[in-house]
Amino acid sequence: MVKEKVMLAFTDEALSIINSNASERKRGEWVSKVITDYNRIMSGVGELGNEDSGLLERIDNRLARIEKQLAVLMAKATA
Numbered sequence: 001m002v003k004e005k006v007m008l009a010f011t012d013e014a015l016s017i018i019n020s021n022a023s024e025r026k027r028g029e030w031v032s033k034v035i036t037d038y039n040r041i042m043s044g045v046g047e048l049g050n051e052d053s054g055l056l057e058r059i060d061n062r063l064a065r066i067e068k069q070l071a072v073l074m075a076k077a078t079a
Helices: 012-021 027-043 055-078
Strands: none
Touching: 012 027, 027 055
C-alpha cells in the first residue's frame, strides 16, 4: 500500500467526527478506510461473504450492505 501525504479541508462537523473516531496518529488511516468503505457501499461491490458461510450469513451480509446504501441515499436526499 502506497501512502501519500495530502492536505484536505474538512468542515467542523467532519473534523469532530474524525477526531472522535481516531487518534491523532491514526486519522489518515481512519479516513482512508471510511472512503474505501463508502466506495464499496455505493458501488455495491465488496465482500459477498465467505464461501464457507451459510446461506443465512450471506443473505445477512447482503442485506446489511443494501441497508447501508439506502441510508446513504436517504441522507443525500434530505441534505
